[in-house]
Structure formats: C-alpha cells, structure tokens
Amino acid sequence: MHGQRAFSKFCSFHTALxxxxxxxxxxxxxxxxxxxxxxxxxxxxxxxxxxxxxxxSDPSLFSHLLQACIPxxxxxxxxxxxxxxxxxxxxxxxxxxNHLLNVYAKCGQLTMAAALFDVMPRKNVMSSNILIGGFIQxxxxxxxQKVFHEMPERNVATWNAMVTGLIQFGLNEDGLDLFYQMxxxxxxxxxxxxxxxxxxSAGLKRTESGQQIHTYIIKSGxxxxxxxxxxxxxxxxxxxxVKEGEQVFAGMPVHNVVACxxxxxxxxxxxxxxxxxxxxxxxxxxxxxxxxxTFVSIISSCSELATLGQGQQVHAQAIKAGADSEVSVRSSLxxxxxxxxxxxxxxxxFLEYExxxxxxxxxxxxxxxxxxxxxxxxxxxxRMENEGIELNDVTxxxxxxxxxxSGLKEQAAEFFKLMTEKYELQPRLEHYTCMVDxxxxxxxxxxxxxxxxxxxxxxxxVIWKTLLSACKIHxxxxxxxxxxxxxxxxxxxxxxxxxxxxxxxxxEKKWGDVTxxxxxxxxxxxxxxxxxxxxxxxxQVHQFCMGDQSHPKWREIDAYLKELMAEIKxxxxxxxxxxxxxxxxxxxxxxxxxxxxxxLAIAFALLSIPSKAPIRIMKNLRVCNDCHVAIKFISKITxxxxxxxxxxxxxxxxxxxxxxxxxx
Ligand code: ZN
Ligand code: ZN
Numbered sequence: 001m002h003g004q005r006a007f008s009k010f011c012s013f014h015t016a017l018x019x020x021x022x023x024x025x026x027x028x029x030x031x032x033x034x035x036x037x038x039x040x041x042x043x044x045x046x047x048x049x050x051x052x053x054x055x056x057s058d059p060s061l062f063s064h065l066l067q068a069c070i071p072x073x074x075x076x077x078x079x080x081x082x083x084x085x086x087x088x089x090x091x092x093x094x095x096x097x098n099h100l101l102n103v104y105a106k107c108g109q110l111t112m113a114a115a116l117f118d119v120m121p122r123k124n125v126m127s128s129n130i131l132i133g134g135f136i137q138x139x140x141x142x143x144x145q146k147v148f149h150e151m152p153e154r155n156v157a158t159w160n161a162m163v164t165g166l167i168q169f170g171l172n173e174d175g176l177d178l179f180y181q182m183x184x185x186x187x188x189x190x191x192x193x194x195x196x197x198x199x200x201s202a203g204l205k206r207t208e209s210g211q212q213i214h215t216y217i218i219k220s221g222x223x224x225x226x227x228x229x230x231x232x233x234x235x236x237x238x239x240x241x242v243k244e245g246e247q248v249f250a251g252m253p254v255h256n257v258v259a260c261x262x263x264x265x266x267x268x269x270x271x272x273x274x275x276x277x278x279x280x281x282x283x284x285x286x287x288x289x290x291x292x293x294t295f296v297s298i299i300s301s302c303s304e305l306a307t308l309g310q311g312q313q314v315h316a317q318a319i320k321a322g323a324d325s326e327v328s329v330r331s332s333l334x335x336x337x338x339x340x341x342x343x344x345x346x347x348x349x350f351l352e353y354e355x356x357x358x359x360x361x362x363x364x365x366x367x368x369x370x371x372x373x374x375x376x377x378x379x380x381x382x383r384m385e386n387e388g389i390e391l392n393d394v395t396x397x398x399x400x401x402x403x404x405x406s407g408l409k410e411q412a413a414e415f416f417k418l419m420t421e422k423y424e425l426q427p428r429l430e431h432y433t434c435m436v437d438x439x440x441x442x443x444x445x446x447x448x449x450x451x452x453x454x455x456x457x458x459x460x461x462v463i464w465k466t467l468l469s470a471c472k473i474h475x476x477x478x479x480x481x482x483x484x485x486x487x488x489x490x491x492x493x494x495x496x497x498x499x500x501x502x503x504x505x506x507x508e509k510k511w512g513d514v515t516x517x518x519x520x521x522x523x524x525x526x527x528x529x530x531x532x533x534x535x536x537x538x539x540q541v542h543q544f545c546m547g548d549q550s551h552p553k554w555r556e557i558d559a560y561l562k563e564l565m566a567e568i569k570x571x572x573x574x575x576x577x578x579x580x581x582x583x584x585x586x587x588x589x590x591x592x593x594x595x596x597x598x599x600l601a602i603a604f605a606l607l608s609i610p611s612k613a614p615i616r617i618m619k620n621l622r623v624c625n626d627c628h629v630a631i632k633f634i635s636k637i638t639x640x641x642x643x644x645x646x647x648x649x650x651x652x653x654x655x656x657x658x659x660x661x662x663x664x
Pocket of ligand 2: 628652658661663
C-alpha cells in the first residue's frame with residue numbers, strides 16, 4: 001500500500017528515541033482511576049501528563065488514552081502514543097493495536113491506518129472491521145469492499161458494516177443483496193443494519209422487500225425496538241403505504257420525536273396534509289416537543305393546504321421552540337407564506353437573518369416567481385451571483401419558472417443558456433417544461449414542439465400537456481389533437497387532455513368533435529377531476545365544489561351569487577359560455593358557469609368577512625377563463641382585493657384588474 005513508505009519513515013524516526021526503563025512497579029488503584037476519569041472527560045493534556053509520569057508502564061492503559069483521542073480528533077497525541085507503543089514493545093499487543101487503528105480510522109487518517117494494518121502481526125476480524133468502517137466513513141467504498149473480499153473470515157459486524165455502507169452510498173440494490181446473503185448464512189443483523197436495509201427498500205420504493213424484512217423483524221423480535229420501528233414505518237410511508245406505516249407506528253410500545261416525525265412527514269408526503277396537522281397536534285398533546293424536522297413537514301403541509309391561520313400558529317410555535325432560525329425551517333416558511341398569498345411575510349422570513357444559504361435564496365426566487373414578480377426574482381438571482389453563492393439546478397428552475405410566469409421569454413432563454421454553458425448544469429425535465437411553457441404561450445408552438453423532440457431527456461405527460469395548453473390558448477386545433485395523443489399514450493387516465501381538447505372544439509363550435517371526445521372519455525372511464533375551491537375563516541376551512549349543496553349556508557350563498565352575477569352583468573360582464581364543456585342551452589351553461597367552485601367560495605367569503613380585508617381563495621385546478629373575467633368585475637364592484645391561488649400561480653384581483661395581466 002502507498003502508505004507503507006510514510007509509515008517506515010515514521011518508525012525509524014521513533015526507534016531513535018530513547019528507550020524507556022521497564023517499570024514493573026504496581027500502580028496504585030487511585031492513580032489508575034484518576035487517569036481513566038481524565039480520559040473519559042476528555043482532558044487529554046492532563047491525562048497524557050499522568051500517563052508519561054507514572055502510568056505508561058501499564059500497557060493496558062494505552063487504550064483509554066487512545067479512545068479519548070477520537071472525540072477530540074487529536075491526531076498529534078495519537079502519533080505520540082503510537083511511538084510509545086512501539087518503544088514500549090506493545091505493538092504486538094492486538095488489543096492496543098486495534099485501538100490505535102481505530103483512532104487513525106476514525107480521524108480520517110486512512111493511509112496511516114492502512115499502513116498500520118499491513119504491518120500488524122496479529123490482526124483479527126476486528127482489525128479488518130475497523131478498517132472497513134474507516135474507509136466507508138471516509139467515502140472510499142471501493143477500498144472497503146476490497147478489504148471485505150480479502151478477509152479470510154468475517155463476523156456479523158463485518159456484514160453489518162458492509163450492508164450499511166453500501167446503502168449509505170445509495171447502492172440500495174447491492175446492499176439488499178448482501179443482506180439476503182447474510183440471512184442465508186444465518187447471521188443476525190443488528191438494529192442499524194435493519195435500519196439501513198429498510199432505508200434501502202424505501203429508496204427503491206420496493207414494498208415487497210420491505211415486507212420481507214418486516215417478517216424477519218417480527219420473527220427476530222426487533223419489532224419493539226424504537227429505531228427499527230421508526231425505520232419500518234418510514235419505509236411503508238415512502239412506498240406510499242400510509243395505512244401499513246401507521247399500523248407499525250400504532251403497534252410500537254413507545255414513541256419518540258423521530259417516530260412521530262415519520263408519521264407526520266409520511267402523511268404530508270402522501271398528500272394528506274390535514275392528517276399531518278392532526279398528528280402534529282396529537283404529538284404535542286402527548287408531550288413530545290416538535291423539532292426542526294417536525295416543523296419543516298408541518299409548515300409544508302400548511303402551504304399545501306394554504307391555510308394561513310394554521311401556518312401562522314405553527315410559525316409562532318417554531319419561534320417559541322427556537323427552531324425558526326434554522327435554514328430549513330425558514331425556507332419552508334418562505335414557501336408557506338408565498339403559497340398562502342403573503343409575499344411580504346415570505347420576504348420577512350427571508351430577510352430576518354443574514355444568511356447566504358442557497359436553499360433559502362432559491363426558495364425566495366421561487367416565491368417571487370409564484371407571484372409573478374419576475375423582475376424581483378431576477379434581481380435576487382443577480383445578487384446571488386455577485387455574492388458568490390454557488391448556484392444549482394434548483395435555483396435555475398425557480399428563476400425560469402419566475403420568467404415563465406411573467407412572460408419574460410428572452411431573459412429565460414438567456415438564463416437557460418447561462419445554466420448549461422457557464423455553470424455546466426444539466427437541465428432536468430422541469431427546466432425543459434418551463435421553456436416549452438414560455439415558447440408555447442408566446443405562440444412559438446413549432447419551436448416548443450421541436451424543443452421537446454430534441455431534448456436529451458424522455459418527455460413525460462406533463463411537458464406534452466404544457467404544449468397542449470398552449471395549443472388551446474392559440475387555438476391550434478390540428479396540433480392539439482396530435483399532441484393530445486402523446487399525453488394520452490403516457491397517461492391514459494388523465495382527464496386534462498380530453499377537457500382541453502373538447503374546450504378547443506367547443507370554442508370553435510364544433511359540437512360533433514366535442515361529442516366525439518366525450519364519448520372517448522366515457523369509453524375509457526376517464527372522469528374529470530372536480531374543481532374544488534376553499535376558503536379559511538376563523539381557523540376553519542370551507543370547501544366548495546360545483547353543484548355541491550352540502551354547505552349549511554348553501555341557500556344564502558346561492559341567492560347572493562345570483563345577485564352578484566346580475567350586478568356584474570350590468571357592468572359589462574358577458575359569460576364566456578365557450579369554456580363550458582357541454583353543448584347545452586345557453587341558460588343552462590350560464591347556470592353551471594355561475595356555480596363554479598371559485599365563484600361559490602368568493603360569494604361565501606364576501607358574506608362571511610364584511611370588513612375590507614382581502615379575500616384569499618384556493619383552487620385545486622387552474623382558474624377558468626370565465627371566472628377570471630368575473631372575479632375582475634367582482635373585485636371592482638365590491639371594492640375588495642381578491643387573491644386566488646390556483647394550481648399554477650397567484651392572481652391578485654384589484655380594481656377590476658389581475659396581477660397576472662391575463663397571463664396564466
Ligand atoms: Zn370557473
Ligand atoms: Zn389572473
């Protein structure tokens with residue numbers, strides 16, 4: 001090994017040292033105890049002084065001092081001890097040598113460790129295990145594997161270290177293979193190995209292997225182990241099996257913050273934001289203190305639901321817990337306030353501490369983008385460049401997205417070039433989707449299609465759908481039919497292409513084609529995702545869906561909405577019946593338009609908050625053309641600011657205008 005020369009040089013230097021006299025006198029037990037306690041509290045200087053003056057003659061005490069070098073990463077002392085070990089003739093002592101090897105490995109001195117390993121006269125399995133652990137910790141998987149394969153015998157710890165190492169390096173498949181091999185040999189994995197292989201299964205999103213491990217865990221009695229239980233619940237959640245994950249959690253004899261976080265994050269990531277909030281409240285009731293990880297999941301849940309009131313409460317709790325200064329928590333706050341329509345609060349969370357963290361800055365760029373403040377996003381990006389913050393693909397995605405929502409086509413093209421040429425970052429599908437969106441919206445449909453066909457990544461349904469929406473905007477029915485085929489081939493159950501297609505035909509009054517599309521939808525049993533809008537008042541969320549009369553104040557809302565629609569008609573509103581899917585009578589169309597979920601939610605909001613406070617509505621799909629026009633009128637005649645977050649962006653309606661400038 002290449003460290004050999006360094007090592008022999010080191011030895012020859014030390015053999016020149018004066019030899020120590022052989023002290024065989026018994027060391028008083030009081031001195032021994034004092035020395036050991038100095039080592040354990042990490043008083044290295046004191047301990048070493050003692051060692052030199054009276055203790056060193058007892059070789060068994062080397063280990064204490066060596067062990068104490070690790071937490072302080074005190075390599076200089078370790079080297080001094082190394083020479084003492086040689087001069088005192090203890091280098092053939094396996095116990096001491098393994099301790100020394102461990103210090104080098106844990107301090108990242110792998111060349112030194114490997115050299116020592118090579119000359120150790122009586123190495124054993126443990127020596128190899130220490131070296132494997134050191135290589136893995138140091139990021140050198142190849143050398144770890146080499147040692148593993150060259151070992152004449154291995155024990156459970158060897159296998160555990162190697163399985164854990166492989167999975168730590170993201171080689172989930174190899175890690176699991178080795179784990180099965182281990183099982184076949186009848187070796188017992190420990191809790192860390194089980195934790196690793198469960199993480200591996202979660203990484204591969206492979207429930208079957210997770211279930212196999214689950215069976216093994218029950219058989220071997222590890223199911224009551226807190227770490228193993230949490231990892232098991234996490235594995236199920238990651239694989240999308242929320243119910244199974246919760247069952248594991250419920251069956252655990254005790255819980256801790258990590259276990260609670262697993263369920264909260266699991267629910268949040270599987271789209272059950274309300275369930276995540278419930279679990280969060282339950283966690284506090286049972287006396288667990290939420291940590292940084294809890295806050296990140298729960299704040300993201302609030303942004304998913306866009307429940308500002310809840311979000312503000314959680315923010316206050318994060319401040320109380322002292323977690324609000326953590327970068328990850330602040331990034332999620334920036335995102336949450338942005339998604340709830342409070343860009344100023346996003347800015348406040350961003351500016352609160354002097355910080356040059358890339359995640360935080362990227363979140364703020366995205367927040368600007370979400371609100372259509374393209375210039376601010378670009379300004380922030382330029383500051384990032386000037387301050388020398390390292391940029392990554394996430395930063396550029398936020399930036400392109402911001403350009404996209406503000407219609408800044410030329411700038412976006414420049415940034416795309418900057419990203420690939422100057423920063424040599426590989427664009428992902430999302431980056432291309434942004435570019436296709438921009439090109440398509442501005443009417444360059446052919447150029448957008450050419451980009452999809454020439455990009456090095458495989459197109460997905462989303463990118464084709466983006467182009468399809470552009471076809472709708474620019475009323476290119478011929479191209480739309482062709483593009484819709486691509487979407488349907490990749491995602492046959494998606495209703496969006498059908499709806500878009502039939503909208504295009506409907507706007508050209510081609511009812512025969514509309515019927516055709518509707519028949520295809522019925523035949524393939526595709527259902528349109530219902531539009532849902534919601535509104536939060538006094539910490540309660542009210543949800544509206546077209547035609548749903550279940551709200552307790554339904555009659556009142558319906559009556560008020562009629563009034564409102566009549567009033568805006570007097571001011572010049574003309575219902576856009578072309579955006580109705582069905583070829584029914586005009587009055588019927590108007591009626592169904594008037595009962596779109598966002599209009600219902602706005603009517604209810606106007607009834608429930610009589611003050612001049614702005615109204616915040618959330619919608620799961622994009623706002624339709626007709627509602628967009630109607631809300632402009634409503635904002636004018638009621639003198640209200642109405643903020644609508646739809647599936648793609650924010651619309652701030654004020655005085656009959658929208659912040660999106662009809663660009664969405
Ligand atoms: Zn609508
Ligand atoms: Zn708008």
